[in-house]
Amino acid sequence: MLRSMYSGIAGMRGFQTQLDVVGNNIANVNTTGYKKARTTFQDMMSQTTSGASEPTNVRGGINAIQVGLGSQMGSIDNIHTQGNRQTTNRVLDLALEGDGMFIFASNVDAPEDSATLNTAIDITDVNLEYSRAGNMYLDQNGYIVNANGQYLVGDNPAGGNAGIIRIPENAASFSIQGNGTVNYIDGEGQTQVAGQILLAKFSNPGGLEKIGGNMYRSSVNDGMVSNDVEGYPDLIVPESDGTAAIVSGALEMSNVDLAQEFTDMITAQRGFQANTRIITTSDEILQELVNLKR
Template structure:
């Protein structure tokens, strides 16, 4: 069979994957904290018809003759750029301006957290809530990880007697007690990654650590970083970071993928016509 036919099939598979990625980006255009993905292609192994030869005393060198065998997916990258900020005026809606991610813990009901004994996940989506015990959780019921006055990991709890509470840019959660005095409930902490693209998406706006994410920490346990310190993000209360998807870019990529898909179908149909001519040589 013709090599071009198999190259066309490889191209169809690649552009179908690109359409899948573009479709997922568009579907999440209004998902808070969502980070868009992109597809990077690379060529496949080439078949060498003739090898290269070195120059001699009577003639110059000759380049190798190779025929490519199509394309393949080289990488599907997650682009962790800053998304636009949407104001909600809701205290427990938190947006991050800068580097870092919120840390959430599950698998425990204790206020004091041992990070080595809980399931940790990370996100840029800051839509938080209070549960029945007045602890700050996300939409999945996972606890927001903070620190107490001694810097130990803890679940931040707002006392039920508090008349109001607020969250500062450095993550400090203040509340007004029954004596109309300002008290500190805890401080929201962040995790940082030198390669956030290495995180594994697990759904529900959450990511899980991998061996290639460059986490700042040891043995898979993140170092708790104070917001607005060491180049980390500032927390903006009353706002959400929205998706970083650019619809104009996605629709352009969709058109490119569609035309690429169509071009590869032409390769297959043209190869089929050539094979038909070969079959018709014997009449």
């Protein structure tokens, strides 16, 4: 069989994957905190017909003669550039301006006692996930959670421990500062601190694994940055160590560029069509060879 036919099949498979990625990007153009994906390609191993030879006294050197065997998927990269900010004027809508991610914990034994504002957690015993989506809510016990019901991880004002943040029932109002400090007005009109939101920072955010629901999971290649939070070196205070500031009353939208995605979709479609033409042409050549016997 002709090598060109298998090269065409490899090309079609790659462009189909690219169309899958482009389609997912377009589907998430309005998804809060979504980071677009990008496909790259690599050539496959080439078949060497003859190797290179060095120059001699009577003739010059000769380059190797190789025939390529098609293309393959090189990588699918997650591009963690800053998305556009959309103002909502809702206190619990939080956008990150800069590097970093919110930290969310699940499987937390959160007390329902209204007198307990902050619950210290051992982050080695809970499931931690990360996200740029900052649409937060208060559950029935006053804890700050995300749309999936996972607890937002912060700093316990008692000191030294990570914890989950709770707004008391008698709070007249509350606010969130750029450094993550959550303040509330108590029943006597005094300003109190409910806790401080902490962030995670990664030197290679593209190494995080998408797990759906706007969430990411840590991997061995994410390059989590450590700092000096006592007992929890992976947690960073906002606006410190080059970490993002928190903007209350806004959301970070998707960083998908529709113009770029439509352009990529067109080029992928044409590339797919060109590879089908290679297969058609190879089939016609094979048909001519079969007809030689007639």
